Each structure stands twice: as structure tokens, then as C-alpha cells.
Amino acid sequence: MDLKLSDEDLEFRARARAWLTRHVPKEPRPPYGEAAARFDREWQRKLYEHGFAGINWPREYGGLGLSAIQQVIWYEECARAGAPHYINTTYVGLMHAGPTLMACGTEAQKRYYLPRILSGEHLWCQGFSEPDAGSDLAALKTAGRIEGDELVVNGCKTWTTDARFADYQELLVRTTPGSQRHHGLTWVICDMKSPGISIHPIRTMLGDEHVNTVFYDEVRIPLANVVGEVGQGWKTALSTLAFERGTGFIGDQLALAERVRQAISLARRVRLESGELAIENADIAGRLALIKADTLAIRAMTLHQISEVASSGAPGPKGSIMKLMVTSTAKTLSHLVAELLGWEFLEYDYEGGRENQPWTYDYLWSWVYTIAGGTSEIQREIIADRLLELPRAR
Amino acid sequence: MDLKLSDEDLEFRARARAWLTRHVPKEPRPPYGEAAARFDREWQRKLYEHGFAGINWPREYGGLGLSAIQQVIWYEECARAGAPHYINTTYVGLMHAGPTLMACGTEAQKRYYLPRILSGEHLWCQGFSEPDAGSDLAALKTAGRIEGDELVVNGCKTWTTDARFADYQELLVRTTPGSQRHHGLTWVICDMKSPGISIHPIRTMLGDEHVNTVFYDEVRIPLANVVGEVGQGWKTALSTLAFERGTGFIGDQLALAERVRQAISLARRVRLESGELAIENADIAGRLALIKADTLAIRAMTLHQISEVASSGAPGPKGSIMKLMVTSTAKTLSHLVAELLGWEFLEYDYEGGRENQPWTYDYLWSWVYTIAGGTSEIQREIIADRLLELPRAR
């Protein structure tokens, strides 16, 4: 084992840093709505045009074909430069749909969609969860009826982030009537402008309307849009989820380090009720030190994971360990900062979002984080099942 | 609600305090073995002779017939005076067998055993758990075969505290061959001097040999010793356990307050690595303050519980809440003190027991405490089932 970066790595870091210094937008990202989506598209197009989109995507689909280490370097430089947060309206396309198409799509699907995802032309959204199929995804009921060369979809999906701005959706539907659990499902590309789709925003306790419930009333989708085979959608979906649980949150993992730095710096400035500097209080300092250690470990785990994938080819169930670590550390951090901030923390205006009041937003977000994409409880089940091979009761 | 003590309560407190000041033994209790049992018997006999045994037992069985509040006062005065710890070899007789006989015994059983328990003449031990029936007590297999007017017992019991010094055992056996779970059991008084009983001590990680495995080889017990009905032993056992989970640990609950006082006083004396007094360290002080609050709450919960029993007559499932509170607070306390004590904590000689090295002993004991008498996991199940009425999966 070693930490040595190659000359190519160092050169890439220097190039990324220089470019980001010049190109990171000065104005903040609008917190919500169409303006935010436009901002994301423009930033993505700029990345694409300047050769920084799809760092580790194959060159044939418009990517740079670089290594996972260089992907890490890119995220670190983005966090350092204060570049737009990469979990935005482009996320599902870049981190879900793209990798899924690469793994399971037809050549035509790859050639059409992948470059348009990279260029910011197409935004995607997810369509897996349903009101009665959240943690238990395989209980989904939205039906796809095959008629000729079309799939006719009826039902409802929920927790669909940014559905209103998405061009396409990765949609998982039950195509074999009466099929049970993970059998008889199909993963299909749904054009969000199709007739019969209606979108109902869900306001969250953060005050935003990122997520939506999407209703499908006789929505017609060409069978050519099926990714993988009809009836084999679970297999395709697993490759989507494996990516998310594998390395899909690397950027987040690394961005956490920057937040911790800010928190430590805050603790050097603010005074507690007792008059002492927060950093000089043994309780606060001890908790901050532990959070810092956890953040360093998250980076080490990321590098370890990349090294394992490099030698074995598959991320494995350790993604669940990572998600627990990242979400619990982020939660501990934002809750500690809430204690430091005093009344400033409570002055939350519900319109500013992450950009205006990052700490209060992060505090509220900490529950979204430990629930979305598989709750912490589900992650522990996955670890118990797949990593520890404990007997199942389910 | 009010905290006012009656004149009788105040008079009793004064009398108890005065008596304890004069009679609490000067020499420490021997940590283990026959000498410890002798010490306990003698202290119990002294209590009995001076009219302080069985504070709230009925007068007709040799008790004082006083109120539950006076029982609380007695425990508080004992803790204050440093009287011998009441969880000793007399515990099962006074806290398990006695109350069970009062609830389910025949008049003859009550007249014979109860005064002898109070006077310290008879020591009792428990015989419920088996190697494959711990948390799941109803899985017990030790068999009792009825032959004429005798029960012939074969099998094995474990975790039997102080079996070697006990005169009698509360023994739960399966008397209906092939019966399942809690059906077909019988609760019987077993004379520990009966032929066919062999006792094998289990050393624990504390270095002591309090607990034992007891083997039964054709042990003959008169049917007259059955408490409750043959085949209805589960019902009798539930009354034993209800008492333990109800108010059987009041003394322990109240004694914890004295330990916390000692820990706070220790924190005023010892210095941390950094040179500051432990009490001046925000981390230590904050944790101690929370432990202190928990301890006060435990006392309040005890008084609340007594008030509820006084008006409703039954302790209910709140005993499980109490056990979780007491055992987790005791654990938190002993683990915090372990941090304060430094090398003194690690200098444990394995022979001195609780008397010589109370904090290290308490630290190790903290696991026994959260496991014995129903693990913390089982207590949470009881709360979920009986208090919250959540659906069961078992």
C-alpha cells in the first residue's frame, strides 16, 4: 500500500485546480426551481466543453477515461474551490442513469443518451420508490402493460427528486401482471414530456420542493426504451443501486471534510454561554476531534474502496458501511454546529435554502440523508446479510 | 401529588437511623464463600431480632407490616449508614421466594418458610434458567416425573447464584412430558441437601464464583413442596418475576445515589492528564451532571411506582423501564469513573471483590447487571409488547 500519486495524477490536480480557480461561478446557485436547474445545466455544459465532464466515463461515450483516483482528485479540488455542489439536478443522470446504461443499455441507447447526460442537455430523475414501496422496493405496483411495441404505464412513483425539470426518468414498473416481489419488473427510459404524466411536488420540512410524487395515466413508452430485458428490471435496478451504494457518493464523502474544517474554524471564533471559546471547551473539542477523525476515515475508506474495486472489479456491500459512516458523521456535525450557532441557527427563512443558511439546512437535511437512498436501518440489514452473513428472519 | 412524609414515616426514619448507627457491622463483609453467607445470615438475624426484617411483609408472617414508603426510607437509611448490601445470599429468599409464597403458597408453606427466611435461618437460591433456556425461559427442559407423592427431578439449571450456601431452591421444572413452552411446568421448593444434587461453580470475569450450574440426578421432592398447582408453574413463576421486575430492586435503585455522590466527590479530587481537576473539565462535568439527573429520576420513578401500586395494586410493565434505567445509569457511571481512576482502576487483584475495589468491580459488574434477570434487549421487548402494544413478530 502507498499514498503516492503518479505524475499524471499530480498534473491532473494542477490542471483541475487552475481551471476551477478561473471558472467556478461567482454568483451562488439559486436554491430552488427552474433557475436552479438552468444553473446546473450551464455548469455541466461548461464542464463538458472544457473537458472536465465524466472524469472516469469511457472516452467513447464522451468521458475522459481517467482513473478513479483522478475522479477523487477532481472532487477534492471542487470542494476546495467551492465549485457548485455536484448533488444537483444532474445527479441522477450522471450517477444513476449513465452508469446503468453503460452496464445494461443497448449500443443505440448509450450513443444517444450518454453524451447528452454529460453535456447537461438531458436531466434525469429517478422513478423507483412508491408510497407503499419505500424501503421494500420490490413491493412496487406501478404497472406496465405491453401493447404492440409500447409499454402503457399506470400508477404512481414518489420521492422523485427534481421531477419537474427532468427530461427523462429511470422508471421501474411491474410488466408481468400478478408477479411477485422482484420478478416481472422492467427498467425503462420514460420521456417526462409524455402525455399522461402529472407531477405533484412534496414540500419537505426544509421548506423546499425538491421531491415529487409522479402519477402515470396511460403513459405510452416505446419498448425500445427498455434497458436490459423486459421482466428483468430488478437486475438492471441492482446495477443502478450498486453504483449509488458503491462510489456514487464519493463527492459527498470528500466534501464533508471541508464542512468539518469550517466547523472547527467556527469553534475557534464563537463563545459559549460561559464566555469561553467553544474550541477550549473539553466537551465541544472532544466531539469535534472525533468528527474530524471520522471524516479522515471516510476519505481513507473511499481510497480503500477504490483500491479494492481496482483489484477485484466490484464495490461489494461496503457501500452500506460508507453510507452509515457518511450520514451519521454529517448528522453529528450539523447537530454540534447547531449548538454552537445560538440564535443565528434558528433564524431560518425557509426560502434561502442551502446557500443562505447552510448549517440549519444541513441540520434539517441530516434526516433526509439518513432516510433517502435506503434508511440507516436498511443499510444495517444489508451489512448483516451480505457482509456478516448473519441468518435472516425475513 | 406531594412529597410530605407522615409523622409515622419521620418517626420510622429517626428510629432506623439511630439503630443503624449503632448496629452496622464495623468489619467489611467477606467477599466470597461460606464466610460471606455466614455474615449475611448473622446480619439478617440481627435485623430480625431487633424488628427491622420484612419492613413491608405482613405481621402474621413475622414482618413489620409497614408501608412501601417506609420500605424506601429503610433502604435510604441503609445506604446512608453503609449497612451491608441487601443483594447478598439472603436476596432470593427475601425478594423472590418470600413474595412468591405469599402470593401462591399454602398456609402451611407460608407458616413454615416465611419466618425462617426473615430470620436468616434459611437461605434460598433460584432454579429457573438453563443452558439452553436463558432469555427464553419457557424453553426449559429439566424434567419432573411424578411418582406417588414425590416429584423426581432430572436435568440441569444454571446461573444459580450462591447455590452452595442455599438451604432451599425455587425450582421450575417440566412435569408434563412433551409439553411445550409455558405449559406443563411446576414451581417447587427443592431442599438443596437432597441426594442427587451436584453443584458446579462458574467463575465469572469478575473473578468470583457466585453463580453455579446445578445438576439433578433422580432428585426426589415431596409433592407437598409444589407452590401453586402442578402444571401451573408458569403462573407461579410470573408472580416471582413480576416482583423482581416490580419493586425487587428498589434498594439498588436508591443505593445508586450514594455511588454517584462518591463519584462526584472523586471528580473534585482527581486531576486529569491535562492537570485540571476532573470536575472542571466540561466533558466530565456534563456527563456527571447527566448521571446525577438520571439517579434523581430513578428515585422519583421509584416513588411514582410505589404510588401507582398503592392506587392500582399492580406494578405493571414499568419494571422493565426501571431495569433499563438503573442498569444503564450504573454502567455509564462505572465506565466514567474508570476513566477518572487511572492506573488504580487497573490494579484489580481478583480476590478482593466489591469490598476492596468497588469501582473496578462495579465496572465489570455492569455487564452482569445488563444481562442477568432479563437482558436489556429482553426488557425492550417487554416494553414494546406490554407498554407500547406494538405488534409482535415472535
Place this chain on the structure above:
Amino acid sequence: MYLDLDEGERAVSEGVAAFLAGEFPLQRLLHSSDSEALEAFAAQGWLGLAVPEELGGAGLSCVEEALFFMAHGREAGPFDLFPQMLALEVARHSPTLVAELLSAVHRVALWVATEGETARLVASAPPTVALRIEVQRVALWELKGKELSERTCLDRSVSFYLVPRAELRLLAEERCDLYLRAELALASMEVGIAQRALEMIVAYARQRHTFGRPIGAYQAVRHPCADMAVRVEAARCQLYYAACALREGHRDAATQVSAARVLARRAARDNTDLNIQLHGGLGVTEEYPAHLLLKRANLLARLPGGRSWEREALLQESA
């Protein structure tokens, strides 16, 4: 010695619970504000719960007040009741002021901090009077000017009002154990919140199914719920004890009240957190009331601000 509700106490507790559930249920906060609430409580006579009968109140004690605020906490009741009812204690020596407070002619905000030359107040509507709670004294200040700058709060049922410090004029003050009354009332609300969070998740866990079973059948839900119940029970019993100790003038009343507050704050914080987590996605939506409890608990946790006082009261030699 009897540490449970007697008949009269039960009547108070159930009365306020019924009134709140009818007029100010938790769900109200999803759609409306509390700006008119004070008048409704004034009309029912609740404001004078602990005001002596000769001053027009019901003449009850801090024990009944604790029960009142526990029921109030369960619905995250109108915040303004807390400063209004405490102000009545400060105003004792002025029957006129008492009358104006009892009838809600005067509206009391809580003065929570002073930032440079600006006082930060919390209330659900523009106030006329501000209550400042400090360990050594609790005081009532009149707002001279009308120069209020309003800011939104995480708990949307209230606003922050920023006023120049110079525009506040001392009306009345009290130096006895009123600080303990404030801590006790806050602890009571927090116990109510913690209790409501437990009830909310237990009800949901009975009916929501996943993987073919109600989620309440999974230990991953059952055991945190059991721990929530432990926290509520501990905080509630300690609250009862502290309320009695305060009323009966026990020497250790400050220690007992501190213990109640520390445990209530912990119960409110941890239970509102777990309530959201165990609900899954539904728990973070605005239309579901779980977040209302969390946000109210966040506001209360910062009041009145004497954490080091609490710690000292718990660790003092004689405690």
C-alpha cells in the same frame, strides 16, 4: 407522599388537554398561525391558573402549571402562553398589570438575547411587553417604541422581533425562585413533546407495513421506541418530583428542577429525532406533523439559557 396525579390534578390535566386538542391541535401549525391564541386562553381563564384567587386567578400551584404545560407541549401549544403566564408572577404586586395580562391586553414576548444594542424577542405576534428570564432575576419590560423588525424562525409558529435595547423600560421584576418556575415550565413542555413524539411513532408503527409486516414488529423500530418510552417516563417522574419539591419549598428544589430540565430536554431532543427517523420519508415531509415537534424542541432547548447553572445545581456538594 404520593407521586402521581390526584383527582383535582387529573381534572386540570385532562381539561387543558381537551381544550388544546379541540382548539389548538398540533396539526393547526401546518396551516395557521398562533397570533390570536392568547385571547382564546384568556377567555377560558387558563392564563390565571397559578394567579391567586384575590387577583382574579384560579389560585393553583406550580404543580398544576407543570401539568398544564405538559399538555401544552403535546400539541406544541401557542408559545406565547409561556412568557404570558410567567409575566403574571412578576406582576404580582400590581393588580392593574395582572388584569392587563390576564385579559391579554398586554401581550408578552420572551426576550431571549441581547445582541449589541438590539434585543431579540420571540412571540407569535407583535408584543407590548417583554419578559427577560435570568438566574438572578426575572423582569418585565415595556416596549416604548413601535420599531419592531420581524424575522422568521425555524419554528414557524413564532417570529423573532428585534427592537433597540434603549426602547425597553423596566416595568416589574422578581428575584425569588421564578427562574425555577421558568425551568419547570420548559421541562414540562419538553416532556409533553417527547411524549407526543412517542405516541406518533407508535401509532404509525402499528399500521405502516414493510416487507409484509407492520414496522412495529421489527426490533429496529421496537427497541428505539422502548428507549423513547424510558426517556419519557424518567423525565415525567422527575418533573413531578421537582414540581412538588418547588411547591413545598424543599432545600434541594433547584437541584431537582435542574434534573427535570436536563432529562426533559434530552427526551425532547432524542424522541423528536427518532420519531422522524423511524417514520422514513413521510417523517421529513412538511404535511406530516413530525417536524413541528422537532422544531419546537429546538426553540425550547435554547431557553432560558442557563446550562451552566443547571450543571452547577446538579453537581453542588450538598445535592
Place this chain on the structure above:
Amino acid sequence: MYLDLDEGERAVSEGVAAFLAGEFPLQRLLHSSDSEALEAFAAQGWLGLAVPEELGGAGLSCVEEALFFMAHGREAGPFDLFPQMLALEVARHSPTLVAELLSAVHRVALWVATEGETARLVASAPPTVALRIEVQRVALWELKGKELSERTCLDRSVSFYLVPRAELRLLAEERCDLYLRAELALASMEVGIAQRALEMIVAYARQRHTFGRPIGAYQAVRHPCADMAVRVEAARCQLYYAACALREGHRDAATQVSAARVLARRAARDNTDLNIQLHGGLGVTEEYPAHLLLKRANLLARLPGGRSWEREALLQESA
């Protein structure tokens, strides 16, 4: 950049694991002492793992040493290896001393505290030399007299030896980054302990039944086990990173080593605790090895004693 074991590293790791499992398995501590252990490791050449080849060692680095002590931790291996191998680093400038340490002619105890005029040493057998680890220097002291007073330790595989401070004579000292080497070795042992605790409860949870199911099918067991796995994985990855950073002389090596230590100590503490708890009654018996891990973790947690140093390294401005 490759943060996983390469072939050579795997060979060291598996080699020492096999030797320990064969000769010094955890269960040995139930019945025997480690007083003869040092000679066995000396004979196999393990003591010289990180000693330069020209001084008779294997010439490997702190990375391999970390893997060695991780495997060691899994069996709660002979404690004396830790001071002995660190002493070899201090002795670098004296080939004679190196030879005497490599062959275990000199036996090194760890000098853990000074109480008045008395030095407190820890070792499994009477030592001839004592190693004192401080942030600013690591030094080797010879025991002049034979006046050792022995006391038992909670971890029964070692004893305390109390010697008059005046009877210790400075032999050699080192002021470079040896403190970090010590922290790294301790972190490694703690990761090994945490890992073993996890393996022990997972194996038991698969076979022990209660209420008709293996206990590993209950979330009350599964979820704490998952958390144990998270702690091990985090501490292990950070240990790898810190070992590399130290070997490669990174500027942030002290911060990285501190992080590794803090996480390893937490993992060892929490996992040995849960391992006992989830075993139920069996876990507290002397014949079952769960308590051995707990007691060893307790000893290591107090070494070398630089908690405030760790915190400073983690919170420094540049970290």
C-alpha cells in the same frame, strides 16, 4: 496510490496471524501466562521486523509493523512485544543493545506512570529495561536494582512492577517521530481487538438459538453487529492511511495517526463491550474469551497517555 494490502504485505499479515493462532491463540490466556513468549518471537525473528537488515532485522517499515500488531491484537498477543519492538527503534545507535533486545536477553517493560518516587511498569515477566513513551521523547531505562514489587492487573496476562524511580538509569533516547510509531502500534492492536470481537459475536450469533431462531436473525443483534463492522472498517482504513502517511513522511502524519488512534480506541472499546453484552450470560464467564478482549482493550486505552496531544493534532489549524 493503492490503499490495500499488496502481496508482500499480505504475506507478513498472514504469516504472523498463523504463528499467533498456532502458538499464542487468544484462548491461551484462560490457562497460561505470556512470561516465556518473547523468546518464541525472538526465535522466529519477528522482533526485528522493522529493524534494518544491517542490524540483523528484516528491514520492513511501520506499515508491516501495523499489520503485525493488527494480527497480534486479534489474539490479544503477548503484551511485551510492544515495548520490546519499540525499544529496538530507540536502540538503533547501539548494535550491542539491538542484539540484546533482538535475542530477548534484555526484556523490556513499559513504564506507564510515575507516582511520587515510584515508577509503574507493565510487563508479563520481571524486566531488565523500561521504555518510557512521551510525546517529546521515547527513552530506554535500565533497571539497576532488583527491587521489584509485583501487583496484579485487570489484564491478567501482565503484571504491574513498581520500582523506585532512582533505580532507573537512562540507556538511550530518541526524539523523532517514535511517539507516532507507538500510537500507530497501539491503534493496530486495537483494530485487531475490535475485529476479533466482531468475529466472535458473529460466529456465536449464527449458532446460538433463542425463541426458536438463531440470535443472528434478530435485529437487536444484527444491527449492533453492523455498527461494529462499521467501526472496524473505519478504523482499519484510517490505520492503513496513517501507516502510509507516516512511512512516506507526510506533513499531516501526526493528524492521520491521531485519527487512527481515536477511531481504533473507540472501536476496541465499543466492540468488546457489545461482544459481551450480545453473548448474554456466557459472555461474562471466565471460561469464555470475550472478557479477555475487553480487559486488554482497557489496558491499551490508557497507553501511552497523550489524549490531549491527539485532540490537538486533530484540531490544529492546518489539519
